[in-house]
Amino acid sequence: MNWQGLWVDLSRAWASPEFTKLREHNKQNRASDCWGLESSLHTGGSVPLIEHRRRLKEFLGRELTPLELHTRTHQHQADH
Numbered sequence: 001m002n003w004q005g006l007w008v009d010l011s012r013a014w015a016s017p018e019f020t021k022l023r024e025h026n027k028q029n030r031a032s033d034c035w036g037l038e039s040s041l042h043t044g045g046s047v048p049l050i051e052h053r054r055r056l057k058e059f060l061g062r063e064l065t066p067l068e069l070h071t072r073t074h075q076h077q078a079d080h
Contacts, residue, residue: 049073 013019052073056064064072 014023049069053064053069056069056072
């Protein structure tokens with residue numbers, strides 16, 4: 001595999017007007033104010049929601065409500 005050629009292709013794609021526009025749009029979305037609570041953070045990371053549910057169920061010794069699961073995996077910058 002030609003890694004240098006791949007890097008050149010990726011760099012070219014990332015510099016394209018279409019990608020630049022998409023990148024800026026997504027940057028604005030990430031920084032947007034969420035009803036006065038600052039930027040929204042999804043705090044689950046790469047762990048699937050089903051795994052969060054399993055771990056929390058084990059920790060709490062009971063099934064979580066959908067609201068509890070949502071609260072545990074979402075927060076706002078103002079919350080920390």
